[in-house]
Structure formats: structure tokens, C-alpha cells
Amino acid sequence: MEFVDQAEAARAASIELATLTRDAKDAALQSMADAVAAAEADLLAANAVDVQAARDAGTDESIVDRLALTPARIAGMVQGLRDLAALPDPIGDAVRGWRLGNGVRVTQVRVPFGVVGIIYEARPNVTADAAGICLKSGNAALLRGSSSALITNRVTVAALRRGLEAAGITPDAVHLVEGGREITGDMMRARGLVDVLIPRGGAGLIRTVVEGSTVPVIETGTGNCHLYVDAAADLDQAVAILLNAKVQRPSVCNAAETLLVHRDVAEAFLPRALAALAGAGVTVHGDDATRVFSDDVVAATATEYDEEYLSLDLAAKVVGSLEEAMDHIRRHTTGHSETIITRDRDVADRFVAGIDAAAVLVNASSRFVDGGEFGFGAEIGISTQKLHARGPMGLVEMTSSKYVIEGDGQVRA
CATH class of the missing domain: 3.40.605.10 (Aldehyde Dehydrogenase; Chain A, domain 1)
Incomplete structure (x- = not known):
């Protein structure tokens, strides 16, 4: 026909x-x-x-x-x-x-x-x-x-x-x-x-x-989804959420593509997170501040922070503040799903109010941004x-x- x-x-x-x-x-x-x-x-x-x-x-x-x-x-x-x-x-x-x-x-x-x-x-x-x-x-x-x-x-x-x-x-x-x-x-x-x-x-x-x-x-839209680990994050929780958001099904639009880490917790968090990601087969493309924590991290090019990899690849960057993290997200987001991991309610509220995206998550995996998970039956x-x-x-x-x-x-x- x-x-x-x-x-x-x-x-x-x-x-x-x-x-x-x-x-x-x-x-x-x-x-x-x-x-x-x-x-x-x-x-x-x-x-x-x-x-x-x-x-x-x-x-x-x-x-x-x-x-x-x-x-x-x-x-x-x-x-x-x-x-x-x-x-x-x-x-x-x-x-x-x-x-x-x-x-x-x-x-x-x-x-x-x-x-x-x-x-x-x-x-x-x-x-x-x-x-x-x-x-x-x-x-x-x-x-x-x-x-x-x-x-x-x-x-x-x-x-x-x-x-x-x-x-x-x-x-x-x-x-x-x-x-x-x-x-x-x-x-x-x-x-x-x-x-x-x-x-x-x-x-x-x-x-x-x-x-x-x-x-x-x-x-x-495409999903260049960011996960920001705040200075007040529960680091055990952050590792678990990061792995789920990146690894559970990397080829979909709600998978994490960029990791941002507050410099105050970088030394405590990144060695654990990078080891866990490497163990799951993820290649991390990081800035200089990230690469010091693992020889497995490859240098990120200028364009990689705009990538939707849809694969076992992840861009990473250390930031100095919540404001720097939000500024980075605003410059590179596709407006899909953005996540913060923090135990500070004020910081979480500032992130939710300041980030313009279809979904903003607090202490939860971006893999939940899905019609079936929302109870819509399908999407x-x-x-x-x-x-x-x-x-x-x-x-x-x-x-x-x-x-x-x-x-x-x-x-x-």
C-alpha cells in the first residue's frame, strides 16, 4: 500500500x-x-x-x-x-x-x-x-x-x-x-x-x-545525562547509582554519559568509582584531575563532554563547586535527565531549581526516567x-x- x-x-x-x-x-x-x-x-x-x-x-x-x-x-x-x-x-x-x-x-x-x-x-x-x-x-x-x-x-x-x-x-x-x-x-x-x-x-x-x-x-531528544557527586554525597550510594546508571543498559538514552565529582570528595570517591567502572568494562575519558587517580583513564577531548556515547564509555571531570557543576551541565546538557548525589537538602533544592531538564534526579539512578518505570505502561x-x-x-x-x-x-x- x-x-x-x-x-x-x-x-x-x-x-x-x-x-x-x-x-x-x-x-x-x-x-x-x-x-x-x-x-x-x-x-x-x-x-x-x-x-x-x-x-x-x-x-x-x-x-x-x-x-x-x-x-x-x-x-x-x-x-x-x-x-x-x-x-x-x-x-x-x-x-x-x-x-x-x-x-x-x-x-x-x-x-x-x-x-x-x-x-x-x-x-x-x-x-x-x-x-x-x-x-x-x-x-x-x-x-x-x-x-x-x-x-x-x-x-x-x-x-x-x-x-x-x-x-x-x-x-x-x-x-x-x-x-x-x-x-x-x-x-x-x-x-x-x-x-x-x-x-x-x-x-x-x-x-x-x-x-x-x-x-x-x-x-x-538525545541523552547526554550527567551525574554529579556533591561534597555531601553518600559515597557508597554514589558508586552504586553510578554503576547502575552507566552499566545496567548503556545503549539507551537515560544512561549516564558524564560524571562530575566535587573536588572535596574526589580523593575518597574517584579511586573506588574508577575501579568499579573498570571492573564493569567501562572506559573513562577524564580531565587531568581525574586521570591522576587511575592509569586506565584516557584523556578526554574537548568535544567528549557533548557526547552521547551509548556504550561502555563515560566522560569524567572534577569540579570545584555546585555552581561549577551546574554551569558545566547547562553548557553541555541535551535536556534529558540530570542527577545529583548529596545528603545536603539545600544543595539538592538548588540543583533541582537551577537545572533545566525533562527530569532532575536526587539520589536515584537516571535509569528510572522511563515510561514503564513511571507507571505509564509504556512510552x-x-x-x-x-x-x-x-x-x-x-x-x-x-x-x-x-x-x-x-x-x-x-x-x-
Whole structure:
């Protein structure tokens, strides 16, 4: 099916979706989950082809990790759909309401966007997450995955559409958009057919969509996430959080990429932290003040403090104060997630107030900045912009609103 035909079919489907009851949507989500679970063997076989092709092409292992499916990851896709079914339906919720002096009632209610286009790289689990979130929030989904995951995405979308049909809902609620780069351009120019476009991937993809789209865009950003160890930090806690934030899954956007350490605790903290990182296979790229504590630390170049490594690499720097740490973050942040480790409540409050990011964490790992961890069931992505949505985008973030005005024959004087 040509893209325009898919978009028109999705537009027609969105009209049906906007009027579905919660029970109907939840039943469809459970049916989609059943279909994905039943397709596990096919998904693993398809994904093995995509993964091998990526490795044969010399793709970086951090990207291969994002691309790969395992039985556990497929189980996570299935559970994400079931979790969405258990969440409240935001459509029709009253955001606010009031009565005018003449008796007219004004209510602002949540409504779907309509047709949502999502352009994303690797990570085939996004296919199920995005389809489920769009369905529950009453939106039709046009899914443009990367060519590296094409075979996996075909099997996934086929299963999702079977699940929709089994539940009595049009399969045109979910489409996989295929084709060359020109198709991405078509999506970006499909104003009137696509209501919202969401890019999810590397900086190049996001910049291309944000700068070239005539369709409204919700920007998801890259994650140069900082972890600052304050002079008043619990150092045991700091080591544990650092290792989790960097090592637990280094190829994702909420992994720590830069470590900042107050000079008052550098001598006590860095030897322990560097040894722990080295033991986990992490290469630290540090300034001179960091390198004195370990011969394993390589010299950081000027540009490395702007890097989103997405690998077992970490930039490190010793700073003289909270203010210097915050200044460094402001100059290099991508606005994703920034963390402070401290036992000083005043310092923590100053950091929270002074750092502009989608998420600011105190004494907790940045790996918590995730829609699933927040209780959203799944997420479309993590928005780093400031308009409409910011942070993990779940069901509520995939809605707009309209005003319903109810009267009894009143006219304006």
C-alpha cells in the first residue's frame, strides 16, 4: 500500500478509534498482546536476520543491542500492552471546568490527536509500545521504523493487526510505513493527513525531522545525562547509582554519559568509582584531575563532554563547586535527565531549581526516567522540548484537548 493510501486509511480509522469505549480498547490491547506472544518464534527468527545483517554491515554493538530481541524483551512488549489495558483511559477526562455567570458550562476535555506518525531507529520493541499507546489514547499510528529492523517490524505489525481484527477493530489503526528515504520526507510533508510526528532516535534523525517537517513535531531528544557527586554525597550510594546508571543498559538514552565529582570528595570517591567502572568494562575519558587517580583513564577531548556515547564509555571531570557543576551541565546538557548525589537538602533544592531538564534526579539512578518505570505502561519516547509534553510520553501526553460549551439557549450580549 502506498503511503498516501495508508495515511488516508489511518485517518478513517482514527474516526472510529475516537469513539471507542475503554472496554473495547482494553480488549483490543489484550488481543494484540496475545497475538505478539503467539508470534514469539516468528519474531525471534525475523530478528535474527536483522541482527545478523546489522553485524555484517559493521554496525556498532550498542546499536545491535537496541535492535536485538530476546524472549525476555518480547515478554516485555507483551506485558507493556497488558499494562496499558490496565491503565485509566484519558479520553474524555475533564481537564478543568467552570460555569459562566450566565449559566453556560465550559469544560476542557482530553481528545486524541487523530493520526500519529512515529519515525524511529532500531529498537523494534517501540513498534508494539507505540501501537499500544496510540490505540489506548484513540490515535491511529503510522510507524516508520528503520530499515535495520524491517523484517522484525513486519512480523510485529502483522501480529498487532491480527490482534486488532480478532477484537473487531479495524487493523488500519496500525500501519508499518515502508520505503526509502523519500517516504520519510512524505511523512514530514503530510500536513492534513498526519496530525503529529514524533521522531525517536539519534541526533541526526531528530534534527532532520524537526527542521524539515511541515507536520507538527514532538521532539524526543538525545541523552547526554550527567551525574554529579556533591561534597555531601553518600559515597557508597554514589558508586552504586553510578554503576547502575552507566552499566545496567548503556545503549539507551537515560544512561549516564558524564560524571562530575566535587573536588572535596574526589580523593575518597574517584579511586573506588574508577575501579568499579573498570571492573564493569567501562572506559573513562577524564580531565587531568581525574586521570591522576587511575592509569586506565584516557584523556578526554574537548568535544567528549557533548557526547552521547551509548556504550561502555563515560566522560569524567572534577569540579570545584555546585555552581561549577551546574554551569558545566547547562553548557553541555541535551535536556534529558540530570542527577545529583548529596545528603545536603539545600544543595539538592538548588540543583533541582537551577537545572533545566525533562527530569532532575536526587539520589536515584537516571535509569528510572522511563515510561514503564513511571507507571505509564509504556512510552512513545522521552520529550526534551518544552511545549505540550516533556519527559516520558505516555497516554496523557498523546492527547490534545477541546472545549465543550453547554448552554440552555444563552446568547452573547
